[in-house]
Amino acid sequence: MPRGVELARQDSLVVSQHGPGGQAVYDLARVLVPQGSVPVLVAYRAPLVPALVPQLRRRLLELDEDLRLRASAGRGLPVPRIPMIVTDSASAGVISACEREDVALVDLRGTLLLRSEGIFVRVVGQTPVQRRSRAPVFHGKGCRLVRTLLTAPEQIRTARELSEQAQTSYAYTHGVLTQLEQDGYLVRASRNTGFRVRDAVGLLRAWVESGEKTAVAAEGFHAPSTMPETLRSGYKALEEQGIHCIFTLASGLLPEERFVSGLPHGLYLTGSIEPVVQALELRRLTPHNFWVLRPEVAAETGVGGVYSSPRALPHGPGVSLPQLAVDFQHSGGRGKEQAEALVERFARDLPL
Numbered sequence: 310m311p312r313g314v315e316l317a318r319q320d321s322l323v324v325s326q327h328g329p330g331g332q333a334v335y336d337l338a339r340v341l342v343p344q345g346s347v348p349v350l351v352a353y354r355a356p357l358v359p360a361l362v363p364q365l366r367r368r369l370l371e372l373d374e375d376l377r378l379r380a381s382a383g384r385g386l387p388v389p390r391i392p393m394i395v396t397d398s399a400s401a402g403v404i405s406a407c408e409r410e411d412v413a414l415v416d417l418r419g420t421l422l423l424r425s426e427g428i429f430v431r432v433v434g435q436t437p438v439q440r441r442s443r444a445p446v447f448h449g450k451g452c453r454l455v456r457t458l459l460t461a462p463e464q465i466r467t468a469r470e471l472s473e474q475a476q477t478s479y480a481y482t483h484g485v486l487t488q489l490e491q492d493g494y495l496v497r498a499s500r501n502t503g504f505r506v507r508d509a510v511g512l513l514r515a516w517v518e519s520g521e522k523t524a525v526a527a528e529g530f531h532a533p534s535t536m537p538e539t540l541r542s543g544y545k546a547l548e549e550q551g552i553h554c555i556f557t558l559a560s561g562l563l564p565e566e567r568f569v570s571g572l573p574h575g576l577y578l579t580g581s582i583e584p585v586v587q588a589l590e591l592r593r594l595t596p597h598n599f600w601v602l603r604p605e606v607a608a609e610t611g612v613g614g615v616y617s618s619p620r621a622l623p624h625g626p627g628v629s630l631p632q633l634a635v636d637f638q639h640s641g642g643r644g645k646e647q648a649e650a651l652v653e654r655f656a657r658d659l660p661l
């Protein structure tokens with residue numbers, strides 16, 4: 310805000326709406342200036358384009374009218390609130406639209422437009438705003454970089470090296486790494502040096518809690534036996550046929566890593582499902598205790614995907630510990646407890 314001006318929030322309103330999220334949040338606030346204060350009703354929208362300004366103005370005026378009618382209770386309407394939009398960086402077109410529609414405006418560059426009785430403020434901010442990369446992080450190609458980083462968090466690697474290791478373009482890799490750096494998960498000594506994971510546990514937790522699943526499809530089966538001997542013989546039969554698969558969920562745990570009971574078993578599969586059904590004697594019956602997962606396209610690889618950095622288990626290869634924690638997060642039941650236990654184990658195993 311410009312010097313001598315303050316935006317003081319008084320209350321927040323959650324209003325149902327159609328579309329993503331099902332609700333919108335508005336703030337009741339006051340703009341404090343040397344000449345006095347102006348009550349405003351604030352909507353947040355970033356990015357903001359000029360065409361949205363009239364729509365937001367109408368919505369704010371309708372909401373303010375509704376609030377005034379409900380609050381009056383026969384005692385006269387309270388002072389109307391000025392419609393205000395808060396955004397990240399207002400373009401010249403947005404500023405013109407707000408002036409034309411008589412809408413107050415604030416952005417992170419220091420812009421303030423406000424017109425009320427006896428008060429007129431027009432400041433166009435020039436402070437640069439650091440824009441965040443929009444590259445996806447916890448799914449698609451971005452997740453290949455996250456897996457690569459968590460495999461050896463103590464290593465210092467350049468964006469070029471990481472792009473080669475994860476087989477992603479340099480521009481895309483740099484965008485993801487910059488975003489992770491801004492979030493505090495990565496650090497580098499200078500702009501010309503490599504990246505190192507600063508908060509590996511925080512990065513893994515962010516992945517676990519992101520809601521992003523690696524499996525795009527899952528088919529449930531009943532396995533008559535999930536003993537290590539059965540899994541080992543089944544995997545050996547699949548390996549002889551050239552079937553590409555890797556264990557996850559309870560099948561991906563070492564005995565000392567099991568934290569809760571009743572966990573489902575499973576594996577990631579590339580190719581036909583029938584050889585797996587035959588090798589492990591799976592039946593399409595309930596209750597399901599074995600899941601065959603299909604990884605998203607970008608994760609169906611040994612280069613930063615589910616097949617990368619496999620763990621050696623007594624019965625065959627298993628997904629990496631970070632991937633295992635993510636899979637348990639979405640497995641239902643007590644899977645989230647097991648996921649948290651794996652995150653804690655990951656933290657204990659980190660190099661000093």
